Amino acid sequence: MKASQVFGLVTLHWIIKNTLTVGVIALIIIFQPELRKALEHLGRTRFLSRRMFDNDEEIRKVVEEISLAAVNLSDTKTGALIILEQETGLNDFTHSGIKIDAAVSSALLENIFVENTPLHDGGVIIRRDRIAAAACVLPLTEQEVKKDLGTRHRAAIGITENSDAIAVVVSEETGIISLAINGKLTRNYNYEKLTNVLTKILEHNLEDDFSMFKKVKAWLTKTKKK
Ligand SMILES: Nc1ncnc2c1ncn2[C@@H]1O[C@H](COP(=O)(O)OP(=O)(O)OP(=O)(O)O)[C@@H](O)[C@H]1O
Numbered sequence: 259m260k261a262s263q264v265f266g267l268v269t270l271h272w273i274i275k276n277t278l279t280v281g282v283i284a285l286i287i288i289f290q291p292e293l294r295k296a297l298e299h300l301g302r303t304r305f306l307s308r309r310m311f312d313n314d315e316e317i318r319k320v321v322e323e324i325s326l327a328a329v330n331l332s333d334t335k336t337g338a339l340i341i342l343e344q345e346t347g348l349n350d351f352t353h354s355g356i357k358i359d360a361a362v363s364s365a366l367l368e369n370i371f372v373e374n375t376p377l378h379d380g381g382v383i384i385r386r387d388r389i390a391a392a393a394c395v396l397p398l399t400e401q402e403v404k405k406d407l408g409t410r411h412r413a414a415i416g417i418t419e420n421s422d423a424i425a426v427v428v429s430e431e432t433g434i435i436s437l438a439i440n441g442k443l444t445r446n447y448n449y450e451k452l453t454n455v456l457t458k459i460l461e462h463n464l465e466d467d468f469s470m471f472k473k474v475k476a477w478l479t480k481t482k483k484k
Pocket residue numbers: 337338339378379380381394395396397398406407408409410411412413428429430431432
């Protein structure tokens with residue numbers, strides 16, 4: 259029993275009770291965008307860890323095909339956006355595009371991004387060693403980005419803010435290859451640099467100990483930094 263009730267302070271008791279209720283509602287309203295983002299993130303996160311790749315060889319093959327495609331697309335200044343799904347499921351985004359479900363190959367990736375063809379607009383989503391979908395519409399970042407970066411680069415940053423995916427971007431204007439990870443864009447990749455970074459990140463998926471606790475901790479750390 260609360261002190262205000264013990265001493266018969268009915269008004270005080272009424273004020274405390276209602277302030278608490280209103281306070282909780284006010285907090286929910288004030289932090290509604292943050293809560294929505296957190297719930298969205300949790301909803302897409304797989305808490306039961308799954309292995310994305312079975313061995314180094316599978317990773318090497320996927321990384322080489324993607325890197326080769328990026329370099330060839332860069333040489334011809336063909337714009338491209340390739341998303342590598344990791345632990346966070348990207349079904350919401352694959353559904354916005356055209357389902358493909360084909361083995362990852364540089365030839366197919368290059369073909370998808372040929373200008374004025376039906377699949378070239380939007381992003382390709384790669385799930386494990388398969389091209390899951392093309393022409394996918396991705397969320398644009400709300401960050402301030404350099405003036406010369408348009409919606410393709412904004413979408414690359416946006417999807418990596420909303421998930422643990424990796425985005426490889428080829429600029430149609432300059433041919434520059436960029437990589438977006440965790441909402442940050444780094445630029446000027448060549449074949450060697452791209453294969454090295456992608457291999458390192460994907461090899462992490464071979465580790466089977468990415469427990470629920472670690473995922474929540476990683477997410478909280480990421481949220482704190484923002
Ligand atoms: N929300 C989105 N999701 C996925 N792809 C998108 C999205 N918005 C735009 N794009 C892609 O970006 C292309 C437009 O790129 P834009 O020129 O605006 O960007 P950019 O970052 O300047 O790239 P580039 O350097 O290649 O010109 C569109 O044709 C489309 O393929």
